[in-house]
Amino acid sequence: MKDLKGKKAIITGGSRGLGRATAIALAKEGVEIAITGRNEETLQQTVAELEAIGVKAMYSVFDISKYEEVKNSIKEILNTLGDVDILINNAGIATLGSFNDMEVDVWTQMIETNVLGTYFVTKEVLPFLLKKNEGDIINVASTAGLNGNANVSAYSASKFAVIGMSESLMKEVRKNNIRVCTLTPSTIVTDMAVEAGIVDEEDNDQVLKPEDFAALIVAGLKLPGRAMLVNASLWSTNP
Numbered sequence: 001m002k003d004l005k006g007k008k009a010i011i012t013g014g015s016r017g018l019g020r021a022t023a024i025a026l027a028k029e030g031v032e033i034a035i036t037g038r039n040e041e042t043l044q045q046t047v048a049e050l051e052a053i054g055v056k057a058m059y060s061v062f063d064i065s066k067y068e069e070v071k072n073s074i075k076e077i078l079n080t081l082g083d084v085d086i087l088i089n090n091a092g093i094a095t096l097g098s099f100n101d102m103e104v105d106v107w108t109q110m111i112e113t114n115v116l117g118t119y120f121v122t123k124e125v126l127p128f129l130l131k132k133n134e135g136d137i138i139n140v141a142s143t144a145g146l147n148g149n150a151n152v153s154a155y156s157a158s159k160f161a162v163i164g165m166s167e168s169l170m171k172e173v174r175k176n177n178i179r180v181c182t183l184t185p186s187t188i189v190t191d192m193a194v195e196a197g198i199v200d201e202e203d204n205d206q207v208l209k210p211e212d213f214a215a216l217i218v219a220g221l222k223l224p225g226r227a228m229l230v231n232a233s234l235w236s237t238n239p
């Protein structure tokens with residue numbers, strides 16, 4: 001299995017939820033981490049947790065849906081890290097509602113964040129991985145990117161797009177020893193799932209936890225040789 005110690009990772013949306021759990025799991029493997037998000041206070045709290053584990057950690061505040069912000073911030077992150085091995089495109093939003101009732105602004109924001117945000121960040125990081133001829137990109141999609149359901153049209157459209165974009169990129173850059181992995185988790189207890197009303201916080205033993213998700217990421221990154229996970233789903237045994 002690959003040793004992750006000494007690697008450098010950028011995790012978008014690393015302040016809370018799945019991104020935070022992933023950052024903590026990777027820190028425990030000795031990975032140096034840059035987390036990103038819009039809320040500085042939450043980012044600071046998570047960086048303090050990562051440093052307490054004993055790794056170098058930093059944060060950057062920017063909105064992934066705004067290309068100029070992404071471009072400048074990724075440049076600054078790379079200047080500070082000096083290198084990057086792993087990019088985890090995790091930041092995302094989910095608003096549920098019927099197709100007929102959902103406002104155009106809400107639909108647009110979901111596409112701009114989940115699809116364009118993933119594209120913008122990847123566009124800025126990919127040249128560094130190509131230059132090294134090595135690296136890992138992990139894109140967080142969802143089961144909603146595999147099947148449509150009522151009241152999730154915008155979220156589902158955004159995650160279908162993430163899967164298609166990732167698969168195309170994977171087929172372009174695997175010859176460059178860059179592994180592009182897409183994860184399609186089902187419901188996991190986070191702010192997003194609770195706010196969307198998909199899961200009750202008090203009921204959280206019934207579904208997957210962020211730590212379960214983080215374990216899949218660590219396992220994928222540790223795969224030996226040139227093997228990579230593609231379109232990996234994560235489900236709970238508890239229906």
Ligand SMILES: NC(=O)c1ccc[n+]([C@@H]2O[C@H](COP(=O)([O-])OP(=O)(O)OC[C@H]3O[C@@H](n4cnc5c(N)ncnc54)[C@H](OP(=O)(O)O)[C@@H]3O)[C@@H](O)[C@H]2O)c1
Binds near residue numbers: 019036065187188193
């Ligand atoms: N939880 C689930 O059940 C589940 C299932 C399948 C897939 N997913 C996917 O997993 C990923 C993480 O979800 P989560 O449940 O951990 O959500 P969460 O708890 O709501 O966390 C979302 C993270 O993304 C950041 N973020 C959101 N919009 C952003 C923007 N425009 N620019 C920069 N950062 C932004 C947030 O930070 P700020 O608020 O500070 O910006 C936060 O760190 C998402 O892509 C989601 O679609 C979640």
